[in-house]
Amino acid sequence: MALSTKKPTIKDVAKLAGVSFKTVSRVVNNEASVSDAVREKVNDCIKKLNYQPNHTARIMRKSPFSLAFVYDNPNSHYVIQMQNGIISECRKQGFELVIRPTNSKAEDVGKELAAMIGSNQIGGVILTPPLSENRALVSFLINQGAKVVRILSGSEEPDELAPVIYVDDKAAGEEISQYLISLGHKRIAFLGYNPEHESSRGRLQGYQLAHEKAGVAVDKNLILQGEFTFESGMNMTKDLLENQTTSPTAIFACNDEIAAGAVFMARLKNLRVPEDISIVGFENSPFSVQTWPHLTTIDQPNFNIAASAASLVISMMQDEKAVESVGFCPKLLIRDSAAKALTA
Amino acid sequence: MALSTKKPTIKDVAKLAGVSFKTVSRVVNNEASVSDAVREKVNDCIKKLNYQPNHTARIMRKSPFSLAFVYDNPNSHYVIQMQNGIISECRKQGFELVIRPTNSKAEDVGKELAAMIGSNQIGGVILTPPLSENRALVSFLINQGAKVVRILSGSEEPDELAPVIYVDDKAAGEEISQYLISLGHKRIAFLGYNPEHESSRGRLQGYQLAHEKAGVAVDKNLILQGEFTFESGMNMTKDLLENQTTSPTAIFACNDEIAAGAVFMARLKNLRVPEDISIVGFENSPFSVQTWPHLTTIDQPNFNIAASAASLVISMMQDEKAVESVGFCPKLLIRDSAAKALTA
DNA sequence: ATGAAAGCGCTAACAT
DNA sequence: ATGTTAGCGCTTTCAT
Numbered sequence: 001m002a003l004s005t006k007k008p009t010i011k012d013v014a015k016l017a018g019v020s021f022k023t024v025s026r027v028v029n030n031e032a033s034v035s036d037a038v039r040e041k042v043n044d045c046i047k048k049l050n051y052q053p054n055h056t057a058r059i060m061r062k063s064p065f066s067l068a069f070v071y072d073n074p075n076s077h078y079v080i081q082m083q084n085g086i087i088s089e090c091r092k093q094g095f096e097l098v099i100r101p102t103n104s105k106a107e108d109v110g111k112e113l114a115a116m117i118g119s120n121q122i123g124g125v126i127l128t129p130p131l132s133e134n135r136a137l138v139s140f141l142i143n144q145g146a147k148v149v150r151i152l153s154g155s156e157e158p159d160e161l162a163p164v165i166y167v168d169d170k171a172a173g174e175e176i177s178q179y180l181i182s183l184g185h186k187r188i189a190f191l192g193y194n195p196e197h198e199s200s201r202g203r204l205q206g207y208q209l210a211h212e213k214a215g216v217a218v219d220k221n222l223i224l225q226g227e228f229t230f231e232s233g234m235n236m237t238k239d240l241l242e243n244q245t246t247s248p249t250a251i252f253a254c255n256d257e258i259a260a261g262a263v264f265m266a267r268l269k270n271l272r273v274p275e276d277i278s279i280v281g282f283e284n285s286p287f288s289v290q291t292w293p294h295l296t297t298i299d300q301p302n303f304n305i306a307a308s309a310a311s312l313v314i315s316m317m318q319d320e321k322a323v324e325s326v327g328f329c330p331k332l333l334i335r336d337s338a339a340k341a342l343t344a
Numbered sequence: 345m346a347l348s349t350k351k352p353t354i355k356d357v358a359k360l361a362g363v364s365f366k367t368v369s370r371v372v373n374n375e376a377s378v379s380d381a382v383r384e385k386v387n388d389c390i391k392k393l394n395y396q397p398n399h400t401a402r403i404m405r406k407s408p409f410s411l412a413f414v415y416d417n418p419n420s421h422y423v424i425q426m427q428n429g430i431i432s433e434c435r436k437q438g439f440e441l442v443i444r445p446t447n448s449k450a451e452d453v454g455k456e457l458a459a460m461i462g463s464n465q466i467g468g469v470i471l472t473p474p475l476s477e478n479r480a481l482v483s484f485l486i487n488q489g490a491k492v493v494r495i496l497s498g499s500e501e502p503d504e505l506a507p508v509i510y511v512d513d514k515a516a517g518e519e520i521s522q523y524l525i526s527l528g529h530k531r532i533a534f535l536g537y538n539p540e541h542e543s544s545r546g547r548l549q550g551y552q553l554a555h556e557k558a559g560v561a562v563d564k565n566l567i568l569q570g571e572f573t574f575e576s577g578m579n580m581t582k583d584l585l586e587n588q589t590t591s592p593t594a595i596f597a598c599n600d601e602i603a604a605g606a607v608f609m610a611r612l613k614n615l616r617v618p619e620d621i622s623i624v625g626f627e628n629s630p631f632s633v634q635t636w637p638h639l640t641t642i643d644q645p646n647f648n649i650a651a652s653a654a655s656l657v658i659s660m661m662q663d664e665k666a667v668e669s670v671g672f673c674p675k676l677l678i679r680d681s682a683a684k685a686l687t688a
Numbered sequence: 689a690t691g692a693a694a695g696c697g698c699t700a701a702c703a704t
Numbered sequence: 705a706t707g708t709t710a711g712c713g714c715t716t717t718c719a720t
Contacts, residue, residue: 007462007489009713020691025715033689052462056408057713059400060696066442066465076630080420087445096465098410099441101431118351118396120697121410121440145351230634264636286420287634290574292608353697364707369699377705401697404712464713 008049017045028053064123066096067313071128072104077285085306093314104130110140117146124313147316149309153199157325164325165309169199172298172330173206181214184341185250189222191236192254200254233261241269249341256281256288263291274339284333293336300330352393361389372397408467410440411657415472416448421629429650437658448474454484461490468657491660493653497543501669508669509653513543516642516674517550520624525558528685529594533566535580536598544598577605585613593685600625600632607635618683628677637680644674
């Protein structure tokens with residue numbers, strides 16, 4: 001299978017084609033100033049030798065062809081969807097993806113990433129929350145010479161630091177809360193609030209806004225803090241069902257995992273979903289259809305969000321010109337886990 | 345934050361330290377032949393200038409510092425666990441991880457990967473099934489100059505092509521089947537067999553072996569083909585429960601997702617788990633504890649499997665000497681989804 | 689339209 | 705223990 005022992009270089013091609021190696025370089029880079037005859041001959045020789053331009057040597061003279069996906073998120077589905085979206089765009093453009101799970105709370109996040117950029121391997125970085133919320137980190141990375149795009153929860157571009165893909169959690173949170181209210185629910189629990197978690201804040205704001213607009217009072221005891229996990233969903237629901245004197249008629253879970261945990265616990269407490277209690281999720285992850293009944297949820301197009309992010313960084317890496325931020329607004333997806341409230 | 349406009353090079357450090365740039369190179373590479381005094385001075389200057397060796401330039405003279413994880417598997421948890429295991433090892437050794445989801449059935453899998461290797465970005469490749477089962481692909485990649493390690497289902501090293509991390513599905517399949525039989529089950533369905541899927545074949549062999557050893561006949565109608573998905577698990581269980589005259593008392597699902605689907609369907613059919621039917625999974629994925637009851641399953645240490653694979657490729661990339669294959673045998677993990685068979 | 693020379697940042701081979 | 709010279713494979717001047 002190996003035609004020769006060593007990998008052919010641009011010079012080998014040049015020798016075989018009887019031209020200077022610069023001409024070969026021009027052909028490889030698709031430059032205009034080569035006669036068709038020569039171009040064809042060179043291309044023939046490239047094929048004959050199975051010549052592959054040495055990426056490493058090219059990077060040394062031009063810019064890197066890799067970008068990094070930096071994240072700190074325990075949710076496999078989220079990470080994989082993001083990853084797949086980014087990769088799909090990378091493929092189209094001939095870029096490679098480097099993966100960097102990172103502890104956002106570590107002292108030296110910046111330094112670690114700086115080493116990666118400074119050593120010239122990576123030209124662009126995509127950041128997801130909570131890393132993308134760290135403005136000091138973002139400016140630091142830009143200063144190190146990286147192009148960065150942030151994926152962020154929000155209704156608009158927050159600043160001019162770097163382009164962002166913003167996802168409107170507030171609007172989506174409002175839409176699903178409004179849906180629950182329209183079903184007659186007045187005591188809707190909110191599960192999974194975390195003040196440090198921007199998305200959950202946005203979702204809570206939407207929840208509050210929907211109540212406000214509908215003239216329904218929010219009972220603060222119905223808002224529970226917790227993690228974005230199945231287990232936490234179970235525990236919060238347990239607390240809710242055991243410790244409250246007035247129980248909720250519906251649950252707005254901050255994501256599908258929490259919702260799945262809530263459904264699980266409701267069943268343990270002999271409550272039927274949605275007959276006795278309505279439960280909705282957020283994200284449209286695989287969890288939402290692996291529970292019974294299937295979850296009414298918010299469809300968050302993570303793949304597309306990630307692909308847009310990749311498309312932005314890549315164009316930033318290619319030309320210096322500025323690039324526009326992009327917004328996404330996830331939409332309500334009605335399935336079977338929410339129903340009309342029982343009239344008391 | 346940026347001290348100067350351009351990134352400092354080894355020469356800048358040399359100038360500042362008043363030594364030749366080769367001496368700086370020696371310090372950076374931790375070579376012995378530098379006096380302590382000079383070493384210290386150089387290190388000071390490196391810090392002062394915030395000098396970062398240019399990774400790209402180093403690769404050009406030495407070998408690549410990146411390895412690729414190549415997979416074709418729709419299971420997010422599996423991929424993420426593998427990925428995390430590989431990365432954890434990469435970090436320890438200062439390597440970067442490039443991700444390559446790949447369509448194993450595409451015509452030009454090899455060519456695509458060859459381009460990555462040939463362009464000198466990647467020195468080592470980790471392959472999971474089904475790609476790792478493609479021997480032609482493996483030899484091709486080795487011929488291209490890559491070090492490759494395969495993660496494979498099997499009880500031993502299958503050949504000398506390249507080192508492998510082999511996972512003994514057969515032994516594990518036997519263990520869990522034996523467990524079911526010991527509980528008194530005689531009609532155990534096997535869900536998710538796929539002749540093209542080596543792991544499922546191993547698991548089925550274990551299932552058959554356990555029956556054989558216990559002197560229990562296998563009813564071929566109880567072996568169902570299907571995908572490794574929740575949905576497929578539901579459908580297979582539906583067929584099983586609706587179309588068979590003699591229903592099973594237990595189900596051995598080829599993975600946890602199938603098992604979760606089976607549990608789901610059993611409940612839809614008003615069967616209690618494990619009172620009316622026992623259901624076991626395989627893999628110990630998050631699914632296994634997000635179903636009720638929690639699944640008895642096989643604990644497959646994917647993180648460690650992946651870390652070992654990474655450790656192998658890296659040492660292959662570093663020294664030329666051969667490296668030993670490693671085996672893993674996943675173990676039974678008893679939870680709540682299997683119980684004694686009802687005596688007829 | 690083509691080529692020669694220089695140099696990217698580094699390491700290897702060979703001095704001293 | 706330290707420095708000099710060459711050269712990795714390529715692109716970028718600057719010729720011709």
